[in-house]
Amino acid sequence: MNHSNTGSIPGKLLQALQERTPTLWCNPHYQLTSAVVLPGDAGSPAQAHDRLARHAEVLSRLFSELASSHGQVSSPLLPVPQLREALLPGAADAGNWFVKADHDLPVAGSVKARGGFHEVLSLAERLLQEHSAPGVPLPELDSQQARAIFARYTVAVGSTGNLGLSIGQIAKALGFHAVVHMSADAKQWKKDRLRARGIEVIEHSGDYAKAVQAGREQAEQDPCGYFVDDENSAALFMGYAASARELAGQLAQAGRPVDAQHPLFVYLPCGVGGAPGGITYGLKHQFGEHVHCFFAEPVASPCMLVQLASGQDALLSVYDIGLDNRTEADGLAVGLASPLVAPLMRDMLAGVFTVADERLFVDALRFHQTEGALIEPSAAAGFNGPNWLLRSEGGQAFLAGHGLDHSLPQATHVLWSTGGSLVPATEHQHFQEQGRALLQASANGSWGVPG
Numbered sequence: 001m002n003h004s005n006t007g008s009i010p011g012k013l014l015q016a017l018q019e020r021t022p023t024l025w026c027n028p029h030y031q032l033t034s035a036v037v038l039p040g041d042a043g044s045p046a047q048a049h050d051r052l053a054r055h056a057e058v059l060s061r062l063f064s065e066l067a068s069s070h071g072q073v074s075s076p077l078l079p080v081p082q083l084r085e086a087l088l089p090g091a092a093d094a095g096n097w098f099v100k101a102d103h104d105l106p107v108a109g110s111v112k113a114r115g116g117f118h119e120v121l122s123l124a125e126r127l128l129q130e131h132s133a134p135g136v137p138l139p140e141l142d143s144q145q146a147r148a149i150f151a152r153y154t155v156a157v158g159s160t161g162n163l164g165l166s167i168g169q170i171a172k173a174l175g176f177h178a179v180v181h182m183s184a185d186a187k188q189w190k191k192d193r194l195r196a197r198g199i200e201v202i203e204h205s206g207d208y209a210k211a212v213q214a215g216r217e218q219a220e221q222d223p224c225g226y227f228v229d230d231e232n233s234a235a236l237f238m239g240y241a242a243s244a245r246e247l248a249g250q251l252a253q254a255g256r257p258v259d260a261q262h263p264l265f266v267y268l269p270c271g272v273g274g275a276p277g278g279i280t281y282g283l284k285h286q287f288g289e290h291v292h293c294f295f296a297e298p299v300a301s302p303c304m305l306v307q308l309a310s311g312q313d314a315l316l317s318v319y320d321i322g323l324d325n326r327t328e329a330d331g332l333a334v335g336l337a338s339p340l341v342a343p344l345m346r347d348m349l350a351g352v353f354t355v356a357d358e359r360l361f362v363d364a365l366r367f368h369q370t371e372g373a374l375i376e377p378s379a380a381a382g383f384n385g386p387n388w389l390l391r392s393e394g395g396q397a398f399l400a401g402h403g404l405d406h407s408l409p410q411a412t413h414v415l416w417s418t419g420g421s422l423v424p425a426t427e428h429q430h431f432q433e434q435g436r437a438l439l440q441a442s443a444n445g446s447w448g449v450p451g
C-alpha cells in the first residue's frame, strides 16, 4: 500500500514506525523555554489547582475514597530504587528515579481523574452561575439546590475506558445524567463498573475516535447535553496541568531540587495527548528550562509522534502511514493526536518514543516484582524512557545538544504511571502471566531496549 501523505517524516523514521520498531524521536524544534500559551479562557494550571482545592470538601463528601485525603485528588511520588536497578542495572549515571503513582488516584484509578474532575467541576460552577442571581453566593455543589439544576443536564464523553470512569463517576455523583460512549477496545470490567453505578454506557464497534464522534453528535442534538471532548478540551488539559504544583511540592519534600545542576526528566504515556500534554504544559510553567518531557506511545499507535514529526498542521493519523492502531494498551489506542494539544507540544515536548506491547507487560511485571505496585499495561509505557535517553545514540545526542550530559548523576527521572488501581485482580493476574511468559521466552527480556 502506498502511503503518500506522510508530511515530512524523515524516511528512516517513517520506516521504523511502519515496521513497528521501537524508536526514539527527539524533537528538532524543542525549545528549553517555551512561551506557548493555551489560547482561550481556560485559565492557568494554578487556577485549575485552586479550583480542585476549592471543592475538596464537597469531593470528600461525595466519595468515601477521598475522605482520608480530605478531598484532594492527589497521588504519591514513590522512590523506586529497585525498579531502577531492574530496568537499568548498575548504572552510575542513572540519577534518582521516582514513579508518580497516578495509577493510585482515588475514585477513577487513573490520571484521567485529574482532567475529568476538573472539567466537570468547571461545568458545575458555570451552571450554578448561570442559574443564580448576580451577587447571590453560589450554593455548594452537592446542595439540593445545585443537584436540582444538574439533574436537568446530561454529561457525555467518548472514551477507551479510563476517561469514562472519571467523567462518569464525578458527573453521576453530582447528580447529572452521565453517558459514556465506549470504543470496541474498552475493557468489559470498565463497562460493568460504570453500569453498576448507574452510568449509561453506549458501546461502539469502531475505535476511540468513532466513540468520541458518536458522543459529540448525540450531545449536539440535546439542548441540555454537555460533551466532554477528549480531543479538544481545554478544561481537561488544565486539570492535568494542575498536577505540576503537586509534583513540585513532592520533589521539594523528597529533597530533590530542579535547577541547572539537577535537571528533571519526565516520561508520560500518551493516547490522544490531553493528559501528557497538560502535564507537560504544567511542568514547563513550573520548572521552565530545567524540565524535559517525553511521551511514550505503543508501536501501533504513535499518533503524537506521527503528527509532530510530520512537521505539518494538517492532521495525520497512524492509519495514514499504514499502522492499524491495535494494541493491548487500550488507553493509548488512539490513531489521531488531539488537534488542541499537538500544536502546543510542537516546541515544548523534548521527544516521543514508541513501545512494543510485550515491553508493557514485562515492565508492569517488573514494577510489581520490585516495588509491589499493580498497574495496567498502558501505565508502564514510560518506563523505558531513561533507557532511551541514557543508552541510545539519539538520547545521548539530545543530552549533549542541550548541555545536559554533565548533570546526569544529579538528575531526577519521573516515570508517570497512569492507571491500574481499579483493575480487577483476575486481570492483573492475566497481565502478570503474560509478563512472565514473555520474560521466560526471551533470554534477556529486552524488547525495544536500544544498544
Ligand SMILES: Cc1ncc(COP(=O)(O)O)c(C=O)c1O
Residues within 6 Å of the ligand: 110, 111, 112, 160, 161, 162, 163, 269, 270, 271, 272, 273, 274, 275, 276, 330, 331, 332, 334, 376, 378, 379, 418, 419, 420
Ligand atoms: C492508563 C492511561 N494512561 C495514559 C492515557 C493517555 O491519556 P491521553 O489520552 O489524554 O493522552 C490514558 C488515556 O485514556 C490512559 O487510560
